Structure formats: structure tokens, C-alpha cells
Amino acid sequence: MTEFDQLFRKYHRRLLLFTLKFVDSESDALDIVQNVFVAIWENGKFRQSEDAVQAYLFNSVKNCCLNYIKHQKVIRKFENETSLQLREMEALHYQSGEKSLIETENLQQINSAIDSLPEIYKEVIVLSRFEGLKNSEIAEKLNLPVRTIETRVFRALAALKEKISQKSFFMLLCMSRLKR
Amino acid sequence: MNTNENIEGLISRYLNGKCSAEEQNELIAWIEESPSNSKEYFEIKDTWDSLQNSREAAGEQLALFYKNQYAKANETKRIWVRSLSAIAAVLLVGLLATVLLPSKSGENKSANLQVFSVPLGSRSKVVLADGSIVNLNSGSELQFSSSFSPENRIVNLSGEAFFNVKTDKEHPFTVKTKDFDVKVTGTKFNVCSYNDNNYSTATLAEGIISLKMNKNSEIVKVEPGNKFQVDRKSDEHTLVEADVESEIAWKDDEFIFRNIPFPELAKRLERWYDVRLNYQDTRLQNYNFTGKFKNQETIWQVLDALKLISPIDYTKKSFREFTITYKPLSMK
Numbered sequence A: 001m002t003e004f005d006q007l008f009r010k011y012h013r014r015l016l017l018f019t020l021k022f023v024d025s026e027s028d029a030l031d032i033v034q035n036v037f038v039a040i041w042e043n044g045k046f047r048q049s050e051d052a053v054q055a056y057l058f059n060s061v062k063n064c065c066l067n068y069i070k071h072q073k074v075i076r077k078f079e080n081e082t083s084l085q086l087r088e089m090e091a092l093h094y095q096s097g098e099k100s101l102i103e104t105e106n107l108q109q110i111n112s113a114i115d116s117l118p119e120i121y122k123e124v125i126v127l128s129r130f131e132g133l134k135n136s137e138i139a140e141k142l143n144l145p146v147r148t149i150e151t152r153v154f155r156a157l158a159a160l161k162e163k164i165s166q167k168s169f170f171m172l173l174c175m176s177r178l179k180r
Numbered sequence B: 001m002n003t004n005e006n007i008e009g010l011i012s013r014y015l016n017g018k019c020s021a022e023e024q025n026e027l028i029a030w031i032e033e034s035p036s037n038s039k040e041y042f043e044i045k046d047t048w049d050s051l052q053n054s055r056e057a058a059g060e061q062l063a064l065f066y067k068n069q070y071a072k073a074n075e076t077k078r079i080w081v082r083s084l085s086a087i088a089a090v091l092l093v094g095l096l097a098t099v100l101l102p103s104k105s106g107e108n109k110s111a112n113l114q115v116f117s118v119p120l121g122s123r124s125k126v127v128l129a130d131g132s133i134v135n136l137n138s139g140s141e142l143q144f145s146s147s148f149s150p151e152n153r154i155v156n157l158s159g160e161a162f163f164n165v166k167t168d169k170e171h172p173f174t175v176k177t178k179d180f181d182v183k184v185t186g187t188k189f190n191v192c193s194y195n196d197n198n199y200s201t202a203t204l205a206e207g208i209i210s211l212k213m214n215k216n217s218e219i220v221k222v223e224p225g226n227k228f229q230v231d232r233k234s235d236e237h238t239l240v241e242a243d244v245e246s247e248i249a250w251k252d253d254e255f256i257f258r259n260i261p262f263p264e265l266a267k268r269l270e271r272w273y274d275v276r277l278n279y280q281d282t283r284l285q286n287y288n289f290t291g292k293f294k295n296q297e298t299i300w301q302v303l304d305a306l307k308l309i310s311p312i313d314y315t316k317k318s319f320r321e322f323t324i325t326y327k328p329l330s331m332k
Helices: A003-020 A026-042 A050-073 A082-095 A109-115 A119-130 A137-141 A146-179 B001-014 B021-033 B034-048 B056-095 B101-111 B262-273 B282-286 B299-309
Strands: B113-117 B124-127 B133-136 B140-145 B155-166 B173-176 B182-183 B187-194 B199-206 B209-213 B219-222 B228-232 B237-240 B255-261 B276-279 B287-293 B312-318 B321-326
Touching: A003 A050, A003 A109, A003 B034, A026 A050, A050 A082, A050 A146, A082 B021, A082 B034, A082 B209, A109 A119, A109 A146, A119 A137, A119 A146, A119 B173, A137 A146, A137 B262, A146 B001, A146 B034, B001 B021, B001 B034, B021 B034, B034 B101, B056 B282, B133 B140, B173 B282, B182 B187, B182 B199, B199 B209, B219 B299, B262 B276, B262 B282, B262 B287, B262 B299, B287 B299
Parallel strands: B155 B173, B276 B321
Antiparallel strands: B113 B140, B124 B133, B133 B155, B140 B155, B155 B187, B173 B182, B182 B209, B187 B199, B199 B228, B209 B219, B228 B237, B255 B287, B312 B321
């Protein structure tokens, strides 16, 4: 496998997931990611250090997504655009230097974090994310009120967020100690 | 106050795509209320997004990437060749009388090879210059010289492919493989000739094909519904009636297998899903498997199904690698 192939295989899924944050249509998302790879192929950037390439890939995708949202706003002028507004806010949020988990974490690690959740949280996450059930369907299946499921989904995500960020939090602690 | 709970429900509903327009406005208002609110929301959504269980498409997308790059490169080459050939035509007028035709065919032979290769885990389709359609299965490679034309129809195959050959009685279509050449005028047939298998097959759906063995030039005719199989170890070949439909179902993204031994199944799963399946237990080899997966199931779903119906168990070893073990079915 060539260097480029390895890069493609390593980052394609993460970039696609990242794009899908802002772009509804999977085929449009695939196009965006494909174009970004064409760009690094043609400008030879894929030969740079991996850190630089990773930053370049995610930045390009971010910019393409912002353009995409702007274009969508024009097309869907008269439709309800609150969801577009939310997406744009989200893309700008990452533009301001924030890093997405998809960008920074190994996806495998995120998945293993689910396993360490308390059973009642793990259950709703698995049902809603991996089996694609709606909150109302989960409620029916578990024989619980929909509101309870909604709360559990939220709390599960909040707990997961803590678990994943603990690592970076710890690093932060170490750094502040060094400074002193 | 139960606003906290309200927001939790609101975010959860939004993530599940169950928010009304009104609720969406409510959510935006809350997010814009303070930087801590917006940070909270984006982090929750980010966690949710990173759990996304999307289809792995890298292999197929990489093939598409190369296909597009190849098309682009060819376009520029064609323009270049055209202008060059105009100059060449002028220069060669004087020489043409002395240049003989055979040298032209020699030139063609050295012309570069066109290669379509399909990575493991994906499938692809190629339309040839004569209008014939070739479906390529995972891990296959189709080669033909750039002199391929409706009059000169020869291709090389390693791996598995389904050919729908445009009828032309004057100009036969030839598929060359490691073990045999298939010669046809216009038919539909499937050839399976992976280098790492210990057999090679050709199955005919329509029309008629004749096979020429590479070893001894023996010629075999195959009729519709029949499958020709060469055993690479014993060098023996057989002609059996085949279930053509399930033999070629792979081209419509269906994964069907009938009464095949475990090692064969493992090999096919490895190619289909681009995974490695490791197994040591020889007891596994005694089991034959039949099954149909039609809805592009994930490797996990397939392994789970096999676990239910047969004495196997699996553990994930690393990304794309599983260990299969023997585990007798319990009578629960």
C-alpha cells in the first residue's frame, strides 16, 4: 500500500463522520471528503508530516462544510432553516480552534468508553445509536416513559463526554503543575 | 424549576431528529443565551456524532478516487496524443510506403496495460470499449492492453468477475486466467479464479462458452446452468450443474453461500468485508455452511448470526481482525 492509500484508509471514515455533522446527505458528504483528498493528492501535501496533514484535512473539510451550508441556505431560501443555522453555528464553533472528538480521539477508544458506562445508560445509547431506534421506540421496548429515555440519552452522553475528556483533563493538570 | 430537564429532553429529541420547528427555535435560543450553554450543547452533540455507526466506505471510495484520477490523466494524455499524431502523420507520409503493417501490431503489443483492481471489501463495475459489462468482485483485477477494441477483445482476470459480453460472432471475446482461457461470442458468465484458492471455476448463465486449459490445451464446452471447476492440486476438472443465481448474486451485493466448508467461508468473508479471520481449531473445518445475507449486513451481524446457528464464537482482536474459536452450541 502506498503512503497515500494508508492516509486515505486511516482518515476517510473520520473525515466522513466529521462532515456528516454538518451535511445531511451522505452522498454530498462523500463528495466533500473525496474532493479534499483530490486536493492533497494534487498539491502534494500528503507527503508532509502526519500532524500537518491531519490538521490540513480537517480544516479543509470544515471550510468545505461552511461553504456547503451557505449554498444550502440559498437553495432552501424559503424553507425552515433553523437546522442550517444550528449547523453553521457548530461549524464556526470548530473553526474557532475547538477540536472535535472525531478529530482528536481514536474512535475505537470512544466505543470502548461506552462499554464502561452504567448498564442503564449503555442500553439506551446502544439502542439509539447502533440499532437506530427512536426515543419513542426505545421507550416502548423498555416499557418506560419517553421522557425518561430522553433524559437517559442526555445523561449517558454527558457521562461519556466526561470519560473521554478525562484524559485531556489529566494532561491539562500536569501542564499547569509544570508551569508552577 | 424543571428547565434543566426540559433542555435535556430537547437536546435528546433534537439529536434523534424528533424536534419540531418551534422546539428547534427554543434550542437555538438556549444555546445563544450563554457561551457555557453553547459549549455544553456542542460537546454533547460531538459525543453523539462520534458514536455514529456509519458504513465503512474507505475501500470503495479509494477505488473511486483512483478511477477519477485515471480518467483525468487519460483525458490530458488523449489531447496530447491527438496533437502529436497530427504532427506524426505529416512526418510519416514519406516513410509510410516503407513501413510494413506487422510492425504496427508489434507497437500495439508494447502499448501500456490498463488495469482495474478492486480492493478487498468492495465491488466494482467496468464497461469495456466494445460495450461488454464486467462486474468485479472484491480483491479482483482485470487487465487489458490499450489496444482492446471491438475487434480485439482479450482481457486477463485474477479474482472473480461476472461478464456480460456484447454479441459479435466475428470477433470472439477471450478471458485469460491462470488455469484456462474462456472464449465466447456473446454470453453471460461468471469466472472465479483467485490466486489463493485451490480451485478455479467458470459458471455459465446464458449462451455457450468454450474453455481451453492452459496445461494441455484441452478444450471443454460449457452449457448454460453448468459450472466448470478445476482443482489446482489434483489438476482434475469437473462439470457440474450449478445454482447460477446464487453463484452470481454477489454482483447485486448479496452474499450467498451454499454448503461450503468453513475455510472457504472464512476466505470469502475476508474478501467481502476486508477483515482477517484467524482460526486454529481443526474441528471448524468439519462444518459446512449455507446462508444468505441480502441487506449489506455488517461483519458483526454476520458473525453473530453464525454464532447462533453453528458451534463458533468470535472475539475482536484488533481493527478488522477477529479470532474464531470452536464452541459447542449450548442447549439453553
